[in-house]
Amino acid sequence: MSKPTINDVAARAGVSKKTVSRVINNSPLLNAATRAKVETVIAELGYVPNPQARALATGRNFLIAMIHDNSNPELALAAQQGVFEAIRDTEYALVVRPIDRKAAGMEQELRHFLEVQRPAGVLLLPGVAEMESIVAACNQIGCAYVRMGATALDVPSQLVASNDRQAAADAVAYLVSLGHERIGLVAGPDDASVAQQRELGYLDAMADHDLDRGPALIAAGDFSFDSGVTAGNLLLEVSPRPTAIFAANDAMAAGVLHAAHKRGIKVPDQLSIVGFEDTAIAAHIWPPLTTVHVPVAVMACGAVFKMIYPDQAETLPAQFRLEMIARASTAPAAG
Structure with missing residues (x-):
């Protein structure tokens, strides 16, 4: 069976395709009864909006790109969990782009990736976050970004940092x-x-x-x-x-x-x-x-909030406290 389309939803609900689009995009230009009817049909048919089509229709992209250096996979995994927490119950999706900072042509390939995908936001993990050429590429292409680092690398609205x-x-x-x-x-x-x-x-x-x-x-x-x-x-x-x-x-x-x-x-x-x-x-x-x-996951979550809620970016936390965890590998020096 073919996947249901926006036309199928419109026909079943007895409304125009434009009305369905407005429901999907949370437009305020609808009454509650029409919204409820369309949402019921969407659920019954199992209709899933095409993200590329939505991006074209709304002029917005709903991708968050996470760029990380392959050398620290645990850091990337923890950050990924934080991103998922931030985009839960939103329209956003995550695309992960690992890079080798020392590879020839890396910067050109990454620039091409950003130009093609045009993400709504770019999270730059430590290692990548210090590369001013990548930050410059984000600015030139028009991609919002937030840097994650071990020290302050940028203005608070584009930064999550630990000391x-x-x-x-x-x-x-x-x-x-x-x-x-x-x-x-x-x-x-x-x-x-x-x-x-x-x-x-x-x-x-x-x-x-x-x-x-x-x-x-x-x-x-x-x-x-x-x-x-x-x-x-x-x-x-x-x-x-x-x-x-x-x-x-x-x-x-x-x-x-x-x-x-x-x-x-x-x-x-x-x-x-x-x-x-x-x-x-x-x-x-x-x-x-x-x-x-x-707190990598918490920092990544905070970074994504800055991108999907830009009006609040200045007031969201930029500095994160680190905590000492004492376990059994340390003891008083032998007398």
């Missing part, structure tokens, strides 16, 4: 409060703004407490579990060995935990470990990770 630098400093200060003085860092990739902010927070806290923050206590990672293992092995070979390690994300913190287990170093009795982001791995490994919770 990762302060949260990282607070996490290191927590380790200091437990009596740790020799604290290592597993840093993230140099080209990632979130990694830079978290490393700065580590350095801030170490300086505030007049603790050694030399290069021997800092190992580079790329946000992957394997890089956390490698960095953990490097830091655990330093003499004297760190009594605590702060990693710029949970996957690398889990890698440090693995490296410690392989060396017979007990966590948290001999080594405390702190991660960042509070992803699923943090609660599922043993011991579960002390970490910093980033």
Whole structure:
């Protein structure tokens, strides 16, 4: 059986196609009885409006495009859940566009995607949000956008941000409060703004407490579990060995935990470990990770609200607080 069309709805309800269109688009130019009759027929026939046709008819597109860097799939999944929450019971739909920021021709391909789809709004996740060329493309094409970042990247109406630098400093200060003085860092990739902010927070806290923050206590990672293992092995070979390690994300913190287990170093009795982001791995490994919770879904939901309710964008939250989650991977420094 063919799918019902707007003509089928109009014929069954005994109204014009234009009247059906007005019902679909919530036009105020209808009385309650006519609206109720058409809505009943739509439900009976199972009619679903064609979004492309609606966009042409109303001059509006109902797509929200989420652009993310493939390197952090957990972040993208959490953000996606937030978008779904924001568009629930609305006419909007989500289209997800993963990109490789380092790929040749990426910017041209993304520009073409935006020109063809003409989304009502574009959510730029961390990594992509820092790329001014993509922001410029959105402006030139006329796509509203909101950037999600670890620090303020734009005006409040086009921004949702966390203060990762302060949260990282607070996490290191927590380790200091437990009596740790020799604290290592597993840093993230140099080209990632979130990694830079978290490393700065580590350095801030170490300086505030007049603790050694030399290069021997800092190992580079790329946000992957394997890089956390490698960095953990490097830091655990330093003499004297760190009594605590702060990693710029949970996957690398889990890698440090693995490296410690392989060396017979007990966590948290001999080594405390702190991660960042509070992803699923943090609660599922043993011991579960002390970490910093980033409300990605809430931030993404707030970002989409700014796009679908532009008149309220200035007053909707732009800054989001991060929360320290203390679990079993940290303990007071051994006396």
